[in-house]
Amino acid sequence: MLLAHWSLFVGVLLITMVLVSTLLARLPLSSAMIYLALGYALGPGGIAVIAPDPMRHAGTLEAITEVALLISLFATGLKLGVPLRDRSWALPLRLAFPTMALTVALIAAIGVWGLGLSAGAAVLLGGILAPTDPVLASSLQSGHGSRPDRVRFSLAAEGGLNDGSAFPFVLLGMGLIGLHELGGGWRWSVADLLWAPAGGIAIGTALGALIGKLIVRLRTRHHTAVGLNEFLSLGLIASAYGTAQLLMASGFLAVFAAGLALRRVEEQPLAGSVSLDLAPPLAHAPDHASAERATHSHHASATMTHAVLEFSEQLEKLAELAIVLIIGAMLPYATGLAGLWWFVPVLLLLLRPVAVAAGLAGNPVHPHQKAMIGWFGIRGVGSVFYLMYALHHGVSGALAQQLVTLTLITVAASILLHGISAHPAMTWYERRRSKPA
Template identity: 55%
Template sequence: MSIATWVLLGGLILIAMILIGTLVERLPLSGAMIYLALGVLLSPYGFGILDLDPIVHAASLELVAEAALLISLFSVGLKLEVPILDRRWIASYRLAFLSMAITVGSIAAIGVAAMGLPLGVAIVLGAILAPTDPVLASAIQSRPGAGFDSTRFSLAAEGALNDGTAFPLVLLGLGIMQLHDLGDSGWSWWLVDVLWATGGGMVIGKLIGGGVGKLVIYLRTRHHHAIGMDEFLSLGVIAVSFGAAQSCQASGFLSVFFAGLALRRVRNFPMAGTLPIPRGHGAEEYDVLETATHSHHASGAMTRAVLGFNEQLEGIAELGMVMTIGALLPAVRSFAMLWWFVPLVFLVVRPASIVLGMAGAGVPMYKQVLMGWLGIRGIGSVYYLMFALNRGIAEAFAPDLVSLTLGTVTASIIGHGITVQPLMSWYERHQLK
């Protein structure tokens, strides 16, 4: 198709999503299910407009998935209001480190014992499918100003954290296949890929997000500079935190997430002799005109503006990536393995990893069951699949990785898309009792 036809098609899709958006909200469906169906219609299964090969186009798809993940990770960081060192993070760290590692090990064991995969390939498969997805989990994310909810918070934070914590295990699998340098006795992997990448990514993101946020607030409230252009601020913080971390061999994903967290936590610097804007009649008009430079309100105004822009980007990224997943489905070949593998992952591996990971934490069983089911897979898994394919996975195993990943992600989009709203409604009613 010509460029003009592609532009026309893209515009029609975007307008159609606006027109049917309210209708979709009333249906027991998620937006991702609509996007997935649209991608299938555009694929060779439908009209044949999008003909993508995940192996041939792996490099381009890796970049697109990486960009979508970065946008979502930053958005999740901006939405989480709990201080970084607060004890309420403990459950999320258990999920993102311990439960994630158990999931990788379990899937790897299944890959070796039941599929005959080499150990390195099996570990890569586990690391691809272990991370839950922050992009598709919008229905369970914590909502600013809605009060703290431990389950929503833990699931949202898990989805952001484990996109970074799974990366060392992908590298471990590649290293076993001689596609990544693990160092003598694995020392390089432990020191650089695990300890430094994780800790360094967190610290770099916190310093950049907090530092840039404080600078902007200072300039706005003291000098009336750096006002507006919050879109540039959002994209700039994402790019700088990711680029700085990657340049230092730290985790770019964790850096961007913690940059969002730190920016969200930037506090105002009230000037002596000033008072907050009073609530009540006329406050809205005053807020529109003056809040961005008011020393009591500048931080909140900055966060709202950056988050609003980033959520719009996140919606576009979700649309594009899930459509792409739908367009990639003709590449699925190993249907004989999918019928038992997918239920095993969702109904046994994920719940067991939650129970083991949360052991001794005092989390009620009904919450563990809910978290065990809501392990949504999505764009993070697609990114790690493309990353692995680009690092030279043997041709004999690439089709199986593609089939198992796309099949699992598609099942998650459909299964979780149908059940997440009823389950969260039940959960909220149960909480009120």
């Protein structure tokens, strides 16, 4: 296709999504389902105008999916306004770490005994398929503010955390098949399992807080550094990721933590100043009033966070469009596999609920909330990134083809099943939640 053809196609697609967005909200369809079908039609299974062969283009696809994940992780962190000391964080932390690790173990066991994989290959498969997805989970509307719904908040926070917490298990699997240095287990335990997640969270938190406070102070005290919130968003993502990677920490968790920290930058009211919400209505033009809020000591932080979040959410939607189109186009590269017919249902319908139930044992979660969390273990961009990472870093041959098939079919099934069930499941959940205890 020529550039003009691509330009026309993308333009028509974007405008069409604007026109039908209200209709889609009323139907048991998600935007990801539409993108998946369009991607398949554009790929080798359809008119073959794109051919994202995962074996030949693993490096490029790894980079594209990584950028999409970073954008979504930052946006997810910005959306989560629950105070960090709030008890609501206990649930997503248990989902993102012990539950995720248990999911890896369960998938690995199925891989060894059911699919005939080696221990290393099975652990690698577990690391690829265990994390839930922050990009596609955003369709569940996690809810803004300091008191969002518990289920939506937990799913969103889990998706933000477990893309970083899954990486050590991907590296463990690669180490067991000889493609990553484990250092007798010590290097993996200390550097990959302990330092990478903890260092990523610490680095992202520090950068998000420091840069956010600096911008707010410059805007409120000196009326400088105003505007270019898009640059602030992209700059903080790049800085957090780059710093973490250079220090051998998790870039994913650093970017997520940077979004969390930026959201929590507090206002710095000047002595004697009054909030614009308490002052008499201004007679200024709306754009002047908006500029005044951006530099007002009672509103600068909230105005900055809102602008950065708005831009990040738009980027997230574009990233979802691009990545799911690519996933759809890659589906023809999945080949027949003897255990495929039972593996995907077992993973989505059995392993996820079992891991959630075990991981949340002892936590006072209502059964209908646990059922919702157990069902919405959405797989997506994170799994595709880890697949491409493995292929780009040496996995090849029959194992590579097995991983490609299992990952792509699982992700496609998850997009379809969770997309169709999202509206009715959430309606059922809201009905149960509204009933008196």
